[in-house]
Amino acid sequence: MSARKAVVVEVGKGWAIVLEPDGEYKKVMTSAYLEVGDSYQLKSGTKFKYLTAAALFLTILLGSIDYYTVQAYAEVSSLVELGVNRWGRVISVQAKDKEGQIVLDTVKIRNDRLETAVEKVSQAIKEESPQMKGAIQTDSRSVKSKNKSNRNLEEKMLKEIDKGLERANKSNNIKNKVIKNNRNKAINQSLPQFRNPSNNEEMAESDAAINEEPEGQKQEKKPDHKQERVNQDDQLEKHKDIPGKKSKTDAVPPKAKQEKDANSKKNNSNDR
Amino acid sequence: MYSACNTVEYDNLINQAWRDYQNGANSALDDIYVVLMPFCLRVSSKTCNRYISEQDEEAGIARMAFLEALEKYDIEQGRFLLFLGNVIRNRIIDYKRKEKKRNLLTFSFLTREGSDMAEAVDNSFFEGIMDDLARKQEIEKLNKLLLEFNIGFKDLAGVSPRQAKTRVNAQKIAMLIAENEELKSYLMEKKMLPMKELEARWQVNRKIADRYRKFIIATTLIYLYEFPYLKSYVLPMTRGDENVC
Structure with missing residues (x-):
């Protein structure tokens, strides 16, 4: 008798009042066909399940939206502009001119860390366009964050760019x-x-x-x-x-x- | 006439009526009809999975099946109610099938009734219905009693103590009242809880007694009238006890 059911004491359209095994009277919403005296299996935790599912969905949704939000634009050379999210990953890539487009076509840098992205891009530039030799200079780099309060990110990104260039x-x-x-x-x-x-x-x-x-x-x-x-x-x-x-x-x-x-x-x- | 439909007297009553009917006493049919109709309707409802009132077509089929069962029943076939239940269920399923064949593309075709219907059932199905009916009788009686106190089940759902501890406390108070003659008569005469008494002599927390007044009254009534089914639901028990039973 461990899993006893509640007993229905009153029914209406879409609801029923049940007496639970522990003596509690409860109104439940149900579309099932019930009559007074029927036993009713309480579905425990359905609400909780829905809530969890909704919360999970929202978290994933908001997380991915946040991930794909550009927080700062990093300019490595005069050719390309990289959009960086809050975790320092390259989200958007934009070429400034034809030359840049050619370079970007050769590398896959989306979702890379900025450091590696910079490395790849600078190598690509050197390989693809020898005449652009001087395009990548440490002093031509700049990071512009979208909201000005985000100094931390800017500095971090600058460091990463330096590292990337160094490695390149x-x-x-x-x-x-x-x-x-x-x-x-x-x-x-x-x-x-x-x-x-x-x-x-x-x-x-x-x-x-x-x-x-x-x-x-x-x-x-x-x-x-x-x-x-x-x-x-x-x-x-x-x-x-x-x-x-x-x-x-x-x-x-x-x-x-x-x-x-x-x-x-x-x-x-x-x-x- | 009050008798739970799963008691021996009930069966005897039916068997007596059946014998009378077999011996040609048609009046026996009237007596037994009133008693058995709720059962017939409940079987029809459960078979169709929707509420069947006396005016519905299915109720008519149930009535015919009822007569058929009376004709065909034999004592050796076991309890009459089980036999009756089977006959009604089969006739209703037959009827539904015919219906479905006749108008293949009506709404009844689109509903999922047909799928549940053909499932075979054993005796426990009908025994369950009998239990339900017995409980229903208890509940209806309790409802009447509660109306004297101006309490409806809706109120109870609203004021029922949510916390297990509080609930057990309230149930203990109810038990106290049910077991004490003075308190009991006070409650039944004045239709109120004997608050002063409870507080002075039994050190009952006034807050609990006041807030859960309706719940306590309802529980007391269940103890007092010894509703066998419902009583098991409202006995105060802690978590430990729950596991034992």
Whole structure:
């Protein structure tokens, strides 16, 4: 007799008064067919269930609305404007001109953290439009929050952009070196198609830069002498950042480019 | 005439009437008809899953079925009420099916009546109806008593103590009144709670007694008149007791 039912004592249209097993009289709304004297199974917790469902629905709805609300616009370069929500995720992406559109078509940065988004964009810019070399500068970045009270977010975002740029620069430098390395190899093997006269000057320049770097610890991975040097340079750059050192343009031959991509991925994972 | 329809006397009464009817006493039919009609209607209602009044077509079918049952019944077939219930239910289902065939596209076709109807039922279905009827009789009697106190079930739903503790307290007060001759007669004569007495001699909290006056009166009446079904609902019990029973 543990689960006893209530007994109906009065009925009307759409309602009934029941006497519960513990002696409480209660009016219940029900459309079921009942008569006086019937037993009635109380549906406990239906109200509660509906309330929970409604609350859950509302939370999800409001949460997603909030997520997709742009709290601040970050301008990384003169090309693109990124809308950032309150959690620092990129929600909207807007190109300022054609050039920017091309860049944005190549990267997927929606729902990324601003840091990674900036990194991806700046890399893309370098890859897609070598002539836009100077487009990304640390001083061209800006964050405009929608309501002025949101200083915290602005500062945070600025920091993230800096980080992203830094990382982009790092990986670009590494890339450049790898490319150079490949190119040098190619030259060593005297493959004529890799000799690109337009880039000779620059190559020389960067080679000089590498030569100027002080020597660090030795790492022995590959027997190739040049490779070793490059590795040393990488190590150094991880520890100290050289702000003046900007990435070099990369006019890369197709084969070398593929290799470069693979290498840069490797390097990125090493970074993290 | 008051007798719960699941008592032995009730069955005897019916059997007596049936025997009279078999022996050609048509007047027996009138007596038994009044007694059994609520049951017939209730079976029809439960079968159709909607309220059936005496004017409805289904009630007529129930009446015919009732006569049929009287003709065909035999003592060896068990309780007459169960037999009667089965006959009525079957006839009503037959009727509904015919109805459905005749006008396939009426509203009755669209309702879901048909789906529930064909379900087979056992004796507990009819026994449940008998219990319901017995409870109904109790409730109707209680309702009449309560009207003397100007209390309706609607009021009770409004003032019923929500907290279990308060409810048990109120029920204890009711029990006190029901068991004490003085208090009981005061209540029945003056139609009021003997507040002063309760407060002075039994240290009853006046607030509780006052606020839940109607609830206490109703509960007292159930104790006093020994309604067997309803009483089990209003006995004061704590959570521990609940688990035991």
